[in-house]
Amino acid sequence: MLTIHLPTLINTNDHVRIQASFETEAGSQELWFSVPNTYSAYLLENRGDAFLVGLLLLAMKNGWDIKINCPISERLYYTLTNYLIKALHLAMPHLKEINLFPKELDSSQVEQAKGVGTGFSGGVDSFFTIYEHLHSTCPESFRLTHFVYHNVGSHGDFGGDATRALFRKRLELVKPFAEEIQLPLIEIDSNISEILQMDYVPTHTIRNAAAILVLQGLFRYYYYSSGRQFKDFELSPTIGASYDILSLNMLSTESLDFFSAGSAFSRFEKTEAITHYEPTYRHLNVCTSDAANCSVCPKCLRTQLTLETTGKLESYREVFDLQKYKNARSSYLAEVLATMHQDDYAAEIIKEMRLRGIEIPTAAYFRAPLLRSMHSLKQSGRKMLKKKNMRKEGS
CATH class of the missing domain: 3.40.50.620 (HUPs)
Known part of the structure; x- marks a missing residue:
């Protein structure tokens, strides 16, 4: 059993922390969220919704039912117990189906700033x-x-x-x-x-x-x-x-x-759409390798290739090092060609480049089959390792 207690507010300099203690067989801990002091009035001390959702995965991972010693949304209780917990178990079978035991269900609407x-x-x-x-x-x-x-x-x-x-x-x-x-x-x-x-x-x-x-x-x-x-x-x-x-x-x-x-649109469509939004020329930041755009990681390269395909790459010279991109372009295109049958993003970019008459270097076509073979070997190795781990878990 995982037991969640009523949240409390703690002021820390210019921030306020809302936290709730919770207990499991492993002992007592606290989950907290911190916001600037100016938003303290919007934090809910009398509701456990955020902490129930925040600890749901931990409880499912360990097979713990959850007891909540404070009111929670009636709608949230209904949707979690009837739909989401079951869906998460189907998506990730190592997460167990669990039960929720709230102290009180509250169907009222919170007074809010809209x-x-x-x-x-x-x-x-x-x-x-x-x-x-x-x-x-x-x-x-x-x-x-x-x-x-x-x-x-x-x-x-x-x-x-x-x-x-x-x-x-x-x-x-x-x-x-x-x-x-x-x-x-x-x-x-x-x-x-x-x-x-x-x-x-x-x-x-x-x-x-x-x-x-x-x-x-x-x-x-x-x-x-x-x-x-x-x-x-x-x-x-x-x-x-x-x-x-x-x-x-x-x-x-x-x-x-x-x-x-944005669920109705592809990544290419979204990228092309935001090229009409001038602030993106100064503020677009897609990199996962660093704080600012490194210009050479897969995500930076994919975005720059998409922007080039839309004819807007030069507009983004303030946020990308375009020379680094040009140096890496042919090698990256070989990677895109090699993965286009498994990667929707890659397939869409190649499709749009061909429709718009953008040349793909011959060197990229020559290198793609080797990269494709390397990817196939890696995938086979991952599948074998997965089967091996499954056999271990079953023994």
Whole structure:
């Protein structure tokens, strides 16, 4: 059994921390989320929604039922017990189905400021969400009012000092855009990564939703920028984004609705769309290798190749080192050709390059078969290792 207690607020200099102690057979710990003091009035001390969601994966990993010694959303209880827990078990069979035992179910709507938020990282998906929801055709009550920047795993799966330092470094990179368009940026720090000790990619949707649920007093709507399309829906054991359209609805409450923003569009379509949004020329940041764009990692190269295909690459010389890209272009194109039958992103880029008459170097075509063979060998090795591990687990 995992037991969650009523949250409390603790002021720490210019930030306020909302935390809840929880107990398991391993002892007592605390899960916390921290926001700037100016948002303390929007934190819910009398609801356990954020902590139930934040600890759900830990409980399922260990097969612990959850007892919640404080009120939780009635809708959230219903959707978790009837849908999401079962879906997570299907997606990741090592997560056990568990039961929830809340002290009280609350179906009332939280008094709130009717805010509309989205996470802002500076990447393609987040900029597309912003472009859609600051556009003149967006209904007024759905227009963005706030940006949020989290430390819940994207800067390091398992947390720690190095992860928090990278979070702070990257936070400084996203602030100028928020200041430029005059929307507040809320930083949310947490120890959820240290608590869960799980890979981030399969679990990111739930981690980020937990961070937003602490601010139900502020947000009515929250857009979670999706990295996958509707057509890619799958209960995947490795890619949590592949079923965002299910999990985000199941993580909503009577007061806060989550939306999987951008799910109707491909990555290429989103990249092309944001080229019409001039602030991206100065603020686009897609790199996962460093705080700023390194220009040569796979994600930087993919984005630059897409921008070149749209005819807009030169507009982004302020955020990418275009000479580094040109030096790596042929080798990267060989990689794209080698993986285009397994990677939707690669296939779409090659398709668009051919449709738009953009030349692919002969050297890339010559090198692609060797890379394809190398990828096949690696995949075979991974499959053999997986089978070996499964046999060990079954013995």
